[in-house]
Amino acid sequence: MTEHTPVIGANHIDGQWIPAASGATFDSVDPADPSRVVGTFPDSGADDVRAAVDALEKSAPEWAATPPERRARILEAAAAELESRAPQLVEEMVREEGKTRAEATMEVSRTPMNLRFYAAEAVRAGGSTYPATPGSMVYTVREPVGCVGAITPWNFPLNIPSRKLGPALAAGNTVLFKPSEITPLMGQRLVEALLAGGLPGGAIALVQGGGAAGAAVAADERVDAVTFTGSTDVGHAIHRQVGPQRRVQLEMGGKNPTVVLGDADIETAAATVVKGAFGLSGQACTGTSRLIVVDEIHDALVDAVLARVEKLVVGAGVDADVTVGPLASAAQLRKYREYVEIGVAEGAVLRTPRVDDERGGYFALPAVFTDATPDMRIVREEIFGPVLAVQRARDHAEALELANATRFGMSAAILTRDLQRAMEFASASQTGLVKINQPTTGMAMNAPFGGYKASSTQTFKEQAGASMMQFYQSEKTIYLTPAG
Incomplete structure (x- = not known):
């Protein structure tokens, strides 16, 4: 620059x-x-x-x-x-x-x-x-x-x-x-x-x-x-x-879930999740902060997400190859680091490298946690940074229950080929915005925008x-x- x-x-x-x-x-x-x-x-x-x-x-x-x-x-x-x-x-x-x-x-x-x-x-x-x-x-x-x-x-x-x-x-x-x-x-x-x-x-x-x-x-x-x-x-x-x-x-605020059912294409789902979670460095009220995956594809989807996260480039936004810019302030960086420590302390499994950035800017490496449970703070509280908590669900019904188990209600997404399941999710979701086969982020300017509950x-x-x-x-x- x-x-x-x-x-x-x-x-x-x-x-x-x-x-x-x-x-x-x-x-x-x-x-x-x-x-x-x-x-x-x-x-x-x-x-x-x-x-x-x-x-x-x-x-x-x-x-x-x-x-x-x-x-x-x-x-x-x-x-x-x-x-x-x-x-x-x-x-x-x-x-x-x-x-x-x-x-x-x-x-x-x-x-x-x-x-x-x-x-x-x-x-x-x-x-x-x-x-x-x-x-x-x-x-x-x-x-x-x-x-x-x-x-x-x-x-x-x-x-x-x-x-x-x-x-x-x-x-x-x-x-x-x-x-x-x-x-x-x-x-x-x-x-x-x-x-x-x-x-x-x-x-x-x-x-x-x-x-x-x-x-x-x-x-x-x-x-x-x-x-x-x-x-x-x-x-x-x-x-x-x-x-x-x-x-x-x-x-x-928001604590937005993306639910992925067993019939979803793994690579497409991984790309959608990574875009929603780590675009804008995770600093969006509609950003994907929770990933809820049914058992049958959980491990495969997590592997696909991690593979894509490895390819993200964190750095100054002016650099052409950078895909994740810095957080906006020192306070946001402190909050990100605190929640990574909280997630580890509460028993979630950090699947991405935890390395402090030595460049002097407010850079935060995307963090993916698995084995996250509803009682954990990384699942319940808004972080507003590049942190994704992954939760397992037995089936569509439990995935919906987990998605709604939050005081927030900004945005939610479901990824599936089953239109009936998708419409059931849209009807039952306790959010002001529902995305079907799209990231939780990204809104049309000619459509109403707003959340439910504490959002x-x-x-x-x-x-x-x-x-x-x-x-x-x-x-x-x-x-x-x-x-x-």
């Missing part, structure tokens, strides 16, 4: 790029080489959030009154701006978040598609009419909810924010955006693209920083709706702060579908009888 000058980041409040009120800053570093500073950004707190909401309140009426066609053109122009900067964004994402170049390219290409999708929704979302007495009308109109607080994670630092900011702005809301402190540059780049596309500076505020800034976003009662993607513990804390009077949308508030789905724009709009019912 070529040398570069670290970025000097800023908050964006009331149309101005400014530092944190306190003057405090933090550094974003390259996870492949933590000595390399990607940029220095404001470490914001409650004062910055209050200033941002003050500014958004002033701008809200004008942005809400902006014609939907104009909002759509702005999102389309922002999409074009992102496309024009795609090579730069790919390199910056690899440097800041640790993705491989192939993974970063996919995300950077998908983000403009998201904005164009929501641009179309700006002019499509409308109200309804209902039967009424003769000479009268009953109809609904959809209005912006007001100010939307968007708190986003680091693992998809452009894609996930775009599917929150896009519909929020399309619906006429102002937006208070707090990206992850691990990927602040990507958050800033998205706001820059929206402004370059013609978004009025007062319609969006960017507040950089860590948990204190996020908590302040959720706590400010003038923020009418909060949308969050991230860990379950943080999501539950946000839910408590938002309370019953304001709108909230939370998508959180979601199950209030409003993300991405698409009937409830997608409803989160960002209030519905008002109007009864009309013309005066005589």
